[in-house]
Amino acid sequence: MTAAESSKRPPLISVVMPAYNEEDTLGITFQRLEQTFADTSCEWELILVNDGSEDRTLQQATSYRPTTFRMVVVDLSRHFGKEAALSAGLRAASGDAVIPLDADLQDPPELLLEMIARWEKGAEVVVAKRSDRISDSWGKRVSARLFYRTFNMISDIHIPENVGDFRLMDRAVVDTINDLPENRRFMKGLFAWAGFRTEEMEYVRPARAAGQTKFNAFRLMGLAVEGVTSFSTAPLRLVTYVGGSVAIAAILYGTFIVMRTLVFGIDLPGFASVVSLVAFLSGIQLLGLGVVGEYVGRTYIESKSRPPYVIRKVYRSDAE
The missing domain is CATH 1.10.287 (Helix Hairpins)
Structure with a gap:
């Protein structure tokens, strides 16, 4: 394809969705994505990474026939964890911009359109910042606040508070992250380390559409230790x-x-x-x-x- 043809084609947006035992939410998630993608001029692809699910997540994903986007299902050989699944999805994505999205609909798909509008105006990264964490428990809110402040105090990079993996990243950003050689990955830290022109947009994070969270206190603590030891001595x-x-x-x-x-x-x-x-x-x-x-x-x-x-x-x- 020539440069002129490339400039005329609509942008391809890749949505990366790690999924682990999400059979209760996938049907609703697919419907919301179809509605979001229906009235846009962009081309869409969904990269769903099945992270060793033990329920019917893989069967539901592979049997679904999308009408407004193309779908790639990456089936991992076992459960490797969300950070690894997200890495697999970023490497499989081929879009001009890439957006990680949780399968539980706590990241509203409707916000993707605002992210794309900001990206088209020049932002290379658009992060979604939770204006409040009312959907989280008191303990999770306190521990999250403590982690962000401790991490930013001792680390050379700054992670915005109340910002998760939900963000839009330009192709250049994704290529930079994919080229990093490390295997144990703390993705929030890598996103912040990569830099690039970044804008924040606030949103209210709703409760899960169905099912239960896969992160307990011990896993969250392990992720915090992983983040600190990855980016600070x-x-x-x-x-x-x-x-x-x-x-x-x-x-x-x-x-x-x-x-x-x-x-x-x-x-x-x-x-x-x-x-x-x-x-x-x-x-x-x-x-x-x-x-x-x-x-x-x-x-x-x-x-x-x-x-x-x-x-x-x-x-x-x-x-x-």
Whole structure:
């Protein structure tokens, strides 16, 4: 295709949708997408990544016949997690702009049109920022606020608060992320690291259309640790500072004991204070080993160069 022909054709928009056990929501999601895509001049493709679902998600996706978009179903060989599934979808997407979208309809498909309008005016990234998190539990809201503020305080990059994976990215942005060699991926951090001209648009995130969230407290905590260790060495520095402070305190305390012994003689040391001090120092050492272990573990996993996902099969269907 010549440059002139390319400039005349409507833009192709790729929607990337990781899905894990979403059989209760897919039918509704497909209907909302059909309605959204119906009255636009863009060409659309849906990249649905089946992340090892154990229900009928794959069967529903492969049997669906879209009318306003073409669909590519990427079936992973097992459950690799949302970050890996999103990476697979970005690599499979061929659009001029790419939009990650959750299958549970907490990311309203209708907002895609506003994102595209801003992209056509020059924005290279359009992020959707939640104006409130009323659909989340109190604990999730507090932990999310704590994570964003801690991450932005210790990291060299800035992640906008209350911004998830729901965003539009220009082809150049997607190519940059796909070219990154790392396998353990914290996608919010990679999106922020890539940079480019970014605009924010606020929206109210609704509750899930059906089904239940797949993220529990432990998985969210693991994702937070993954993000911090991927983009900051501040925990290692903190361990160094804490270790140095404890060592200085121990030297000063030892000097005090020696001076007191020289002046007042030897007295019977307290058993409770010795046990408390040993327990405290042991806790500091174990904490330091744990932090170092997180970084060593990441280095070990990355050194194997295993791919972040394995594709079993790719299914394609065009709009009727």
